[in-house]
Amino acid sequence: MKYKVYVDGQEGTTGLKIFEYLSKRSDIEVLKIDSHKRKNPEERSKFLNEADIVFLCLPDSAAKESIALVKSEKTKIINTSSVFRTDKNWEYGLPELKNQRELIRNSSRVSVPGCHATGFILTIRPLVEAGIIQKDYPITCYSVTGYSGAGRSGIEEYENAALVAARNLHVPRHYALQENHKHIPEMLFYSGLQFEPLFTPIKANYAQGLAMTVPLISRYLPKRASAKDVHEVLARYFESERFVNVMPFDSEAYLDEGQFMISECNNTNRLEIFVFGHNDKINIISRYDNLGKGASGAAVQNMNLMLGIDEGDSLVN
Structure with missing residues (x-):
């Protein structure tokens, strides 16, 4: 089975590094938006709702805009900006804290630590x-x-x-x-x-x-x-x-x-x-x-947990 993954903000430092991790995977289909349409709400909405996992690699305000566009219940979101890190509706993506790993596995909204x-x-x-x-x-x-x-x-x-x-x-x-x-x-x-x-x-x-x-x-x-x-x-x-x-x-x-x-x-x-x-x-x-455990690596680690697959898949220890 291939999981569909969309990186919203795919041209930034974190997004590019996530692409690098995902390029090694045979179980991931990366959805790519036309660079000229990446700020078009209708086009973004299509990709956001088609994906199994969405990485938000955006400034805080833009991340909020993307969240508002997600209507699909199947879409799980991993946010890399600071905007939702202390929001009780989001799980904090630091699996090594006691009891946090299971919360991440069962969540559809995870915020990657700074x-x-x-x-x-x-x-x-x-x-x-x-x-x-x-x-x-x-x-x-x-x-x-x-x-x-x-x-x-x-x-x-x-x-x-x-x-x-x-x-x-x-x-x-x-x-x-x-x-x-x-x-x-x-x-x-x-x-x-x-x-x-x-x-x-x-x-x-x-x-x-x-x-x-x-x-x-x-x-x-x-x-x-x-x-x-x-x-x-x-x-x-x-x-x-x-x-x-x-x-x-x-x-x-x-x-x-x-x-x-x-x-x-x-x-x-x-x-x-x-x-x-x-x-x-x-x-x-x-x-x-x-850029690894401090950003993109942590994001991929959380993705693996949320998809129920090996936590370290494509990551270097």
């Missing part, structure tokens, strides 16, 4: 549930990501040598400094925390790969948990997961002369969690591909 939110939630939620972190702990975190996370405009900017030189783009840049990053609502909603984290994203001049870092101070934790305690909780939580791996404690062997390598999970759907610590200082770092 790239920064993915590593943060998978790091924090297990620790809150285990009582290692209290719900009102003042969490700070920062994320270093490649420029592909900024979409087509960001890619064009960073791959233009003249612009890189003129704007000094070879130097990493902090952004969203007013604490208004669009991933913060879901980071709060699904982490189990009572208050928003203080989140600083940093964009750097390399294409892809993301590292989310969460520092903790054990003397402010309710159980004065050590780095080793944190590692044990995370390792136990994800011990049976295919795509989330908790690396050996204090993993010096995985460093390059003591330096962390961000892009080692590129072109995979794998997310690796590291725990480092000294005295009462703890550093948790998750690394993954912002």
Whole structure:
């Protein structure tokens, strides 16, 4: 049996990457709209209602417009924008959270997590549930990501040598400094925390790969948990997961002369969690591909679950 799949927003970064995944599949028929008609409501409606699975790879407002066009009860929708991530009518597409996998399997509306939110939630939620972190702990975190996370405009900017030189783009840049990053609502909603984290994203001049870092101070934790305690909780939580791996404690062997390598999970759907610590200082770092587990790979993983087939089909671990 072939499933019909339509990517609404097929010319953007996420949509193109989804096409790349689906091109390997013999069980998928990709429906392709004429590029000149991709903004025509009648033409879009035809494709949206013909498909078994629709990927929405659109800005928030356009995603809402597409939803209004879907009338078919058989059409299942996977949204990659931020607009429905905290909507109770949509399931959050992070299967590695406890009990979430079954909810995704049985859903017709799934929202793919934001790239920064993915590593943060998978790091924090297990620790809150285990009582290692209290719900009102003042969490700070920062994320270093490649420029592909900024979409087509960001890619064009960073791959233009003249612009890189003129704007000094070879130097990493902090952004969203007013604490208004669009991933913060879901980071709060699904982490189990009572208050928003203080989140600083940093964009750097390399294409892809993301590292989310969460520092903790054990003397402010309710159980004065050590780095080793944190590692044990995370390792136990994800011990049976295919795509989330908790690396050996204090993993010096995985460093390059003591330096962390961000892009080692590129072109995979794998997310690796590291725990480092000294005295009462703890550093948790998750690394993954912002285009893989942080976007398109996660979208395909959710599609597989919703279709009732092998979760890892066409994905690289």
